[in-house]
Amino acid sequence: MSELGMTWRNESLGARIRVALWLREEVGEGGTFSKARLREAIKGAEQVDRRMRDLxxxxxxxxxxxxxxxxxxxxxxxxxxxxxxxxxxxxxxGLRQISAKIRRYVYERDGHMCRRCGVTAGEGYADEPGTRARLTLGHVNPHKSGSGANAEDLITECARCNETVRHLTGVQMTKEQVWDQMKELPVQGKRELLAWMKADRRPLSAAEKAWGMYRQMSAAVREELEHDLEALMRS
Structure with a gap:
């Protein structure tokens, strides 16, 4: 490709390449920018923030x-x-290739739900009406450059948590805000939360595991399963 075509304005280039070229041409080393400015430049590119992180x-x-x-x-x-x-x-x-086998294993291991906030694929966010979750894979240690693509290095996340945990989105909650939420929990809730903290994971109940699998089905199949369960409960 000619040098003339090697510019971030060339929409035939991949998003990662366009982001890199934009940073080189429009920002430069020592320059500051915002995600909003990047998104405005690379319009229509899928997950432009992630393509930047991939650099x-x-x-x-x-x-x-x-x-x-x-x-x-x-x-x-x-x-x-x-x-x-x-x-x-x-x-x-720098690209890490995750095999289909590992991707499937991690989703199944994590119950087809975000292990950070618990949302399942297609489920709506309570604090964002109209916005539905999309699951992806993130790294257990998102700040470790070049971390591996093995199952033990990966965790199922919704796209929102995947963005937030990398500190590339809005201001995070403070320790005091989180502590205020913890103090309001009933005694049993505090016990459960402490157990999750010590284990560094939240075990899923059988119902939660079934819910995660249910959310992977198409709308038509979910409707059938709902009717089947209703009929079973009535019998």
Whole structure:
């Protein structure tokens, strides 16, 4: 491809390449930018925020306000431009390929639900009416550049938690806010939560596991299962 075509404005290029070129051309090392500005430039690209994160394992250093306190919560700082992923020999640099077998295993292991907030595929968010969850895979340690693509390195997350946990979205809850929620729990709730903390996981009940599998079905099949369960309960 000619140098003229190797620009972020070329919509025939992949989103990761366009993001890298945009950062190089429009921001530059030492420059600041916002996700809103990036999304406005790379319109229509799927998961443009994730494509930006995919540059980090290729040596790109992009800091947030948590890394650099002088930044505002909605600002990002391009500290270093890494490998030129727009060049053919570097196209796959830093990309972690997750096999279909591992992907299926992790979803099944995690009960087909986000292990951070508990939402299942297609389920609506209580605090975002009209928005439904989409499941994806994230890394147990999202801040470890180049972390592996083995099952033990992966966790099922909804797209919203996947974004939030990387500190690339809005301001996070404070320790005090979380503690206020914990204090309001009844005694049994506190016991359960403490057990989950010590185990570093929340065990799923049989009903929760069935719910996660149910949410994977098509709308027509879910309707049939609902009717079948109603009939079973009446018998």
């Amino acid at each position: 980090r394992p290729a040596g790109w250093v992009i800091s947030t306000y948590r890394d650099k306190p002088s930044l505002l919560p909605d600002q990002l700082y391009l500290e270093k431009i890494g490998l030129p992923v727009w060049e053919p020999e570097h196209r796959a640099a």
